[in-house]
Amino acid sequence: MEKFQIESPKHIKAKKNKMDRRDFLKSSAALAVTATTLQSCKDYAREDYDPTDKPKWKNWSELHKANPKVIAAPKDEAELVKLMKEAKTVRFAGTSHSFMPLIPNDDTIISLDNFKGVLSVDKEKVQARVGAGTKLFFLSSELDKHGQALASIPDINTQSFAGAMSTGTHGTGKKWQAMHAYVKAIKIVAPTGVVYECSETQNPDIFQAAKVSVGTLGAITEVTLQNRPAYNVHKTVKVQELDWVWKNAQNSFETAEHFEIYYIPHTNLVALLTSEIHEGEVQDRPNSEDENALKDLKMLRDYFSWSPWLRKKLASTMGKPDDVIEDFKDKSFKSLAQPRVTKFNESEYHIPKENAFACFKEVVELIDSMPGTYYPVELRNIKQDDAWLSPFYMKDCYSIAVHADNTEEYQYLLDDFGKIFRKHGGRPHWGKLNDFTKEDFAAAYPKWNDFLAVRQKLDPEGKLLNEYTRKIFG
Numbered sequence: 001m002e003k004f005q006i007e008s009p010k011h012i013k014a015k016k017n018k019m020d021r022r023d024f025l026k027s028s029a030a031l032a033v034t035a036t037t038l039q040s041c042k043d044y045a046r047e048d049y050d051p052t053d054k055p056k057w058k059n060w061s062e063l064h065k066a067n068p069k070v071i072a073a074p075k076d077e078a079e080l081v082k083l084m085k086e087a088k089t090v091r092f093a094g095t096s097h098s099f100m101p102l103i104p105n106d107d108t109i110i111s112l113d114n115f116k117g118v119l120s121v122d123k124e125k126v127q128a129r130v131g132a133g134t135k136l137f138f139l140s141s142e143l144d145k146h147g148q149a150l151a152s153i154p155d156i157n158t159q160s161f162a163g164a165m166s167t168g169t170h171g172t173g174k175k176w177q178a179m180h181a182y183v184k185a186i187k188i189v190a191p192t193g194v195v196y197e198c199s200e201t202q203n204p205d206i207f208q209a210a211k212v213s214v215g216t217l218g219a220i221t222e223v224t225l226q227n228r229p230a231y232n233v234h235k236t237v238k239v240q241e242l243d244w245v246w247k248n249a250q251n252s253f254e255t256a257e258h259f260e261i262y263y264i265p266h267t268n269l270v271a272l273l274t275s276e277i278h279e280g281e282v283q284d285r286p287n288s289e290d291e292n293a294l295k296d297l298k299m300l301r302d303y304f305s306w307s308p309w310l311r312k313k314l315a316s317t318m319g320k321p322d323d324v325i326e327d328f329k330d331k332s333f334k335s336l337a338q339p340r341v342t343k344f345n346e347s348e349y350h351i352p353k354e355n356a357f358a359c360f361k362e363v364v365e366l367i368d369s370m371p372g373t374y375y376p377v378e379l380r381n382i383k384q385d386d387a388w389l390s391p392f393y394m395k396d397c398y399s400i401a402v403h404a405d406n407t408e409e410y411q412y413l414l415d416d417f418g419k420i421f422r423k424h425g426g427r428p429h430w431g432k433l434n435d436f437t438k439e440d441f442a443a444a445y446p447k448w449n450d451f452l453a454v455r456q457k458l459d460p461e462g463k464l465l466n467e468y469t470r471k472i473f474g
Helices: 021-034 077-086 136-145 161-166 204-210 243-255 290-304 308-315 332-336 353-368 411-415 417-423 438-444 448-458 467-473
Strands: 070-072 090-093 108-111 118-122 127-131 183-189 195-199 219-226 232-241 258-264 269-278 324-331 344-352 377-382 397-405
Touching: 077 108, 077 183, 077 219, 090 161, 118 136, 136 161, 136 332, 161 219, 183 204, 195 204, 204 448, 232 243, 232 332, 243 258, 243 269, 243 353, 258 353, 269 332, 290 308, 324 332, 344 353, 344 411, 344 417, 353 377, 353 397, 353 417, 397 411, 411 417, 438 448, 438 467
Parallel strands: 070 108, 090 108
Antiparallel strands: 118 127, 127 219, 183 195, 183 219, 232 269, 232 324, 258 269, 258 377, 344 397, 377 397
8 A cells, every 4th residue: 555645855854943744743742642631542552463472474464473384485396396295284475465364374384485587578479477476576677677567566566476466466547457467377386296387278277267366276486477568657646635536536547547546534635646657757756755644644643533623634734635745757666566664454345346436435434433543545446357266357346445553453444344345345355354254255256166176176185275265265
C-alpha cells in the first residue's frame, strides 16, 4: 500500500519564525496529553504481539511464526527435489509478505532465492524467461536493461515473483490484468520430483491451475513473462474531498493508464494517484514523506480520537482540496512500486465492477465510525483474466484494502469489513486477511474442482498442505 503523502518535503521544512506542520501537530498533541482529564488515549495494542519472540521464521508483519526442523534455500533443481522428497510437509517462502498463515509448519520451509535472474530474453516478442524466486525490484531493474518492463506492477516491490504471482498480486489500471495473467510458461517441480513444463499448449490444465496456486502444486522455479516495452510515467498525487469520488472517480479509473485512490479516515479527504505514460526526460523520484505522514495520522488518532471535530480540523493542516503534493517523472518500476517500512496487517477483497463504489462507500462510512482507525483505505481497478483461482476470474474488479498497524488489534478487518466485502460479492486476495472457508472458495470459483484434481495429481501425499491450506484444499 502506498501510504498517503500529505505534503512534499519542500512544504514541510521548518521556516524561520514559523512553525511547520509537524511541529504544530506535535504541539497540539502535547496539549492533548496535558489535558488527560478529558480522555486517556486508548491502548490499541495486540495482546498476542511479542517483539521479543525470535522464531526461526515469521512473516513480514510478524503475525505468523514457525520453528520448522528445516529452513533451506536449495542451490539447484536437484537439491530442491531431494529436499521435497525427504520432507513430510513443505511450504515455500518468498519474502513472507502474505498475511494469511500460508507458510507456517513444523517440518520444512523452502526459499527459492537461488532461482533468480533474467535467464533469456526475446526482444521481438518482448518476453523474458526468469527465475521465479527473483525479487520484483531487482527483476524490474534487470528487465529495464533489456528495454522491457513488467506489464503489471504492484505497489510493493520486495516480493518474489513466484510469491506475488501465486497469490494473485496486481497493480491498477482498467486495461491491465494481475501479474499472473502475463505468464506465458511455467516450470514447476512437484513434491514427487516430477518436473513439469507448462503453457497454453503443454500441460494446459497444470498451467491454468499453477498461475494462482498459493504454493500448493509445487515449487515454481522459472516463468516466461509477456512484458511491455520499458516506459516512463508522469505521476501526480492530488488531494480532493471525498465527494469528488462519487462524482468523478469512475471516469478517472476508465481513462487513466494507472489510477488509484486512498481515503484518509476521519478527514473527508482522498489522495488521487495518477500515473500516465511520459515520453520525455525523467528525474529521480523525490524522497517520500509517506512514513512521516502515517506517523502524523497515528498521532491524530492517539491524541484526538475523543474529538472528531478537532481531529478533522487538525488534519486540515495536512492538505486541502486541489493541492498537488507529489509531481514527478521517472521510470515506471520506480514510480509505481516501492518498499514498505512501517509494518501492517491487511485485508483486501476484489469487488465486481458493478458493485465497487457502493461497497467503497460502505467501507468509508464504517471506518469513519471507528475512532481507532487511521490507515488509508485503498481503491484500485484490475482487468479480468481466466486463471482458475484468479480473484479476477472472468470479472473486471475493483480492489478495496483496509489496514491496521502490525502491533495493534486487527480482527475487525475480518469481522466488520469482511461482512461488507462478502455482501458485494467480493473474492479475497489469497495472501491477505480473510475468513473464507473451503465452501466459500468453492462457491466463488467455477473451476475449483478442476484445480483440486490437478492438485491431487501433483501432490498425492498432501506434502504441500500445512494446517491452513489443508482446511482449504484438503
